[in-house]
Amino acid sequence: MRPAEFEYHESRTVEEALSFLQLRGDEGVKVLAGGLSLVPMMKLRLAQPAHLVDITKIPTLSYIEESGNGGLRIGALTTYAAVSGSELVQKRCPILAEVTGILGDPQIRNVGTIGGNISNADPASDIGPMALALDVEMGIAGPQGRRTVKAADFYVDLFTTALDAGELLVEIVIPPLPSQTGFSYTKLNQRRADMGIVNAFSSVTLDGDIVKDVKVTVGAVAATPVRALQTEKILKGNVLTDELIVEAANAAADGIKPETDVHATAEYRTEMVKVLVKRTLTQAVKRAR
């Protein structure tokens, strides 16, 4: 199980990578970052690019900075280990440190990049549900310059994003987090390093016992991460009770039509959505208090 032949190109700057994508894009080009998804796909011949553009040696794409308004800007090539170990991330966006700290295993976290995860748009991604719930913005570089796309518009379909063929994801922008808000992420998997059979993320903003704002997202049950809008509607503006959480969590399965695959049946996934959403809501509420 080894990849087919390809030509290897190393880019040292974003401009160099972009001009290559522009020049040779129609011959079949893939961008190589951590490679944790791409390399196995090339071995299985599910991806057979003629050219590989290695961007891992572009020094300007690996950073974590405060943005002026209290949010964070993270370079696309920043590894999970760098994100989870960053004091700035732990302070400004602890849930991001938590998610990137439990994702995969140490070897994966040493290599895998946040931008690679987001560009690959695997429906079971650990980052996807969080990106959608936190309203993360993707900074994209292309031949026409820079543009930004919100997570809700970025995830288009299965392994498909709003990135055009000649574009590169260069930055992840985390908006400032609201106060009195708790966040929680969990996934169902067999081994701790595995991706989730179902993923769930909750963000709950409380005003006393009233749910001022709430966002609930689930992953691995559709082509892209999705919001559980019915769940949010049941909770928002209402007094929080255990019964209400159960009712809201059960509603998360409404309108979701997961696939059956080697990991789980559609029925099992549907049931587990309710369970995981309940767990994340309960923990998010506890953290918001």
Add this chain to the structure above:
Amino acid sequence: MKKTITMTVNGQIMKAEVEPRTLLIDCLRDQLGLSGAKVGCVVGKCGACTIILNGLTVKSCMMFAVQADGAEIMTIEGLAGDGELHPMQQAFTDKSAVQCGFCTSGMVLTATQLAKDHPNASEEEIKDAIGGHICRCTGYVAIVDAIKEGCKRMSEQQG
């Protein structure tokens, strides 16, 4: 088209001529003769191919050799001193944490990294650290014991 790469492997400068599609693990084993890192699942799940690249544990089946041009690599062959096992290797031996041995080289390298970052690693931290390794003999209890012991010996040696 083949490319010549230069790496520092276990302290020695080594050159290899590789196709872009050559995996780093294949280059290390087949071209440089370092067969300590194993080829297990080849999809990044089992950890048998774990090496230390520029100071970090990585799975060498998940990257191309050309990417390691200029890198500093340590494989299990570089761990032992002059005729003497590394404390972590000795702990694995003493605690009978080696059965078929296929996962051992990766487990030991991951364990030495853990010991550097967390000399007093708890059982939970040890289990998390070896989350990227599979032991098909299922000898995990002895492996966790060995890592605990190895961490202790490594910190004693330094302290």
